[in-house]
Amino acid sequence: MRQSQPARREEYPDGERDVRTWVFKHRGLLLVPVALILVVWGRPSLRSAVIGLSVALIGEAIRMWAVGYAGTTTRADAVTAPQLVTAGPYAYVRNPLYIGNALIALGFWLAFSGDVPAATSLLMFVVVAAIVTAVYATIIPLEEDYLARTFGDTYEFYRRRVPRIVPLQRPLALHERQGSWDARVIWRAEIITIAYFVVMAGVIGIRLWLWPAK
Numbered sequence: 001m002r003q004s005q006p007a008r009r010e011e012y013p014d015g016e017r018d019v020r021t022w023v024f025k026h027r028g029l030l031l032v033p034v035a036l037i038l039v040v041w042g043r044p045s046l047r048s049a050v051i052g053l054s055v056a057l058i059g060e061a062i063r064m065w066a067v068g069y070a071g072t073t074t075r076a077d078a079v080t081a082p083q084l085v086t087a088g089p090y091a092y093v094r095n096p097l098y099i100g101n102a103l104i105a106l107g108f109w110l111a112f113s114g115d116v117p118a119a120t121s122l123l124m125f126v127v128v129a130a131i132v133t134a135v136y137a138t139i140i141p142l143e144e145d146y147l148a149r150t151f152g153d154t155y156e157f158y159r160r161r162v163p164r165i166v167p168l169q170r171p172l173a174l175h176e177r178q179g180s181w182d183a184r185v186i187w188r189a190e191i192i193t194i195a196y197f198v199v200m201a202g203v204i205g206i207r208l209w210l211w212p213a214k
Contacts, residue, residue, distance in 0.1 A: 023139055024138075030131070034131055047114060048113055066088065067186060069181050091162065
């Protein structure tokens with residue numbers, strides 16, 4: 001029986017790979033400016049806070065769904081994967097964690113945009129979107145390169161069947177899905193994101209209490 005050949009991977013220059021590895025390792029810190037921009041420039045209203053926090057909660061729910069399948073490797077400083085997870089949200093898109101993060105960022109932008117001029121709100125959105133896009137446009141190809149090298153044709157099949165971000169195709173069939181959801185890893189893997197969420201929600205509450213929208 002003929003053995004399948006490993007999936008072909010794209011080669012990156014050493015300097016480019018070093019940059020991507022550094023960005024991956026520090027991806028959390030690189031997104032801190034997003035929170036600072038919103039806190040410094042933004043001013044929530046009660047309505048914007050309710051809407052924005054609702055969107056952010058949806059994003060966090062997607063993260064918890066994905067982390068329950070992916071496990072604590074989502075907090076690793078280097079790209080790693082003990083197995084190719086294709087179940088749960090990974091049956092619909094290859095990067096559900098980053099969809100969740102984008103929704104969290106969008107939600108907090110909405111929350112902090114309630115009582116600021118439209119121009120300020122737009123500027124905040126552009127800057128926040130640019131930072132989030134730059135970070136994930138850097139690390140997603142790095143992760144894909146690792147998965148292609150590690151899982152070969154299995155990943156290539158998955159890559160062809162499941163879109164990166166937007167779920168425009170049919171999800172994987174049940175018999176093609178691999179992995180199971182484990183609630184026990186949520187607290188260990190999500191403690192930083194949950195803490196960030198609580199702090200940002202607390203800031204919104206304090207701002208509404210001290211400086212209510214007019």
